[in-house]
Amino acid sequence: MHPATPRPWNPWNPWNPWTKTGRRGMLAAMTAVLTALVVSATAVAHEAHEDARQPRQQPRAAKGPVWTGAWGTAMQRPVEGSEDWGPNWSRQGFADQSVRQVVRVATGGSRLRIRLSHSYGTTPLRITAATVGRSAGDAQVWPGTARRLTFGDRQGTTIAPGRDVVSDAAALSTSPLEKLTVTLYFADRTGPATFHRFTTATSYRASGRHLADSGGGAFKESTNAWYLLSGVEVSGAASPRRGTVVAFGDSLIDGTGATPGADDRFTDKLAERLVAARRPLSVVNAGIGGNRILNGSSCYGDKATDRFRRDVLDRPGVRSVIIHLGANDIGAPEMDDPCMGAAPHVTARRIIDAHKELIRAAHARGVRAVGATILPMKGALFPVYSEQGEKVRTAVNRWIRTSGAYDAVLDVDRALANPADAALPRPGYVFRDGLHPNEAAFHAIASAVDLGVL
Structure with missing residues (x-):
């Protein structure tokens, strides 16, 4: 049997292999395909590297009002x-x-x-x-x-x-x-x-x-x-990129120490900065005084890992969350507060693991997570400080600053610390209870936020 005679092609067809033009066309096409494959593989590798570094983006929202x-x-x-x-x-x-x-x-x-x-x-x-x-x-x-x-x-x-x-x-x-x-x-x-x-x-x-x-x-x-x-x-709003920043945490976020009716909580000051800078971001306060990351109570809210989805992720348009938690977990064993409920001594590792849980939940929804270091606790006029607790606070703050687990860091501790003793708050930055920030301190915390990371 003889091989079938090839069907004659139009010699002007650049894909015809029986002509010089066709052979040059096929060679060029093969070169283009190989080049595209290399570029595609490089892009995929780059995207995979970027995905490992940054939160997964949320899917494009359906048409309609953007809330x-x-x-x-x-x-x-x-x-x-x-x-x-x-x-x-x-x-x-x-x-x-x-x-x-x-x-x-x-x-x-x-x-x-x-x-x-x-x-x-x-x-x-x-x-x-x-x-x-x-x-x-x-x-x-x-x-x-x-x-x-x-x-x-x-x-x-x-x-x-x-x-x-x-x-x-x-x-x-x-x-x-x-x-x-x-x-x-x-x-x-x-x-x-x-x-x-x-x-x-x-x-x-x-x-x-x-x-x-x-x-x-x-x-x-x-x-x-x-x-x-x-x-x-x-x-x-005019900007299609507008979104929400949620501040999530305990009494520092909630605003204990702020002047009633004066709108001078940390989140109020941050909102004013964003408006002045014409940034298309809003601020929502999801703090609860007395809240803990590891244990809930009837008076101070569900533990933070349980309420995170409802109070942060289920809100519309959330792009970033600022998290300040751990102070009450550290201080609870020293407090004489029946409303606190279970108040076991905690380790830095347990608090850090709970922070990691919040970060994973935020990233799974395409939300950037900003970790706020725990405020100075020494000098409070009610039982909350201990030497062992200070070791835990220092270890947690070191992890927030250096681990890279958070997308960015708001260093509340350094913004408020006394230059003479970092375990104490700076004079003039503390409420009359010796622990919580006052108006000047809330302004200092808001000023320490890098607006670009939000």
Whole structure:
């Protein structure tokens, strides 16, 4: 048998191997393919190296409004008020009452929505109606700015135990750093209310329905806690790269030591820096006073590794998280605080392993993790310091600074430390309890943040 005669090709076809032109074309094509393979392999290797160094990027979001967390807080179980933390209404809840809460948004937009949490409820919670408006100071609302909020196009909603609900978008333009009022009306008895225990703001309560009142005369009662309201989110900003930075941790993040009503917590100062620098980032505060990374308690919130997803990762548009945790784990064995619950002595290794767990969770969602070193603890006017605890604090801080596990470091310890004794806070940077930062110290911490890493 003879081989089949090749089918004649068009000699002008550059792929014809029986012509010089065709042979040159095939050689050029093979060279191009080999070159592409080498370039592709190099790019894959480079991308793999980059993936090992940086968090995985989040998938591209579907078309629609891009929401950013403009304000937020971390939710806690209902507890009784106390002499140290002040009275609150969480245990008794509400019935035929209006609750007006004042919040400062870190960024603005053309539309907004609110997020309500029934995380620690045991029975369905009925929200009869809600409004949002511009604050005119105290419990007052600027006339003509109140907007009715709806939930699935209805004026009220029922929240199942353990769940959150987000309102429909409302057309209210907002500016960075302005204050809003959110008013909730409960016609029926709510039972104990999920809340945030300590704030530097004031919330107000009135008997009956006072959703649209511009005056504050009906709101005769007040506390320094937030109830059910866990977030205010905005959309419609000019920058498509806008996102949220969440500060997550304990009382240093929550704002113990800040002046009530002055908006001078660390997160407030950071938000002001971002606005002044025209950075397209908002700041949400997810700190809880007394919170620990290894153990939870009824008064000081779930342990940080348990609440991280809800309080950080499930918020819209999160790009970075700043984490300050470990001080209460170290100090708890020295405290005489029955509200702290289990207070075992902890090792640096256990705290570091818990930090690693938070970092892995952040990176899995494409979120950059910034580690904040633990503040100086010596000199506190209540039992929290010990020599053994100081060794643990020093070891954890060394790991945060040098391990490379975090994407960046905010060195709170060095920003606050006394030059004469690094275990003590710098004179003039400490609250009257000898431990927590004051306004000047919060400014120093915010100034130590490299905005570029966020």
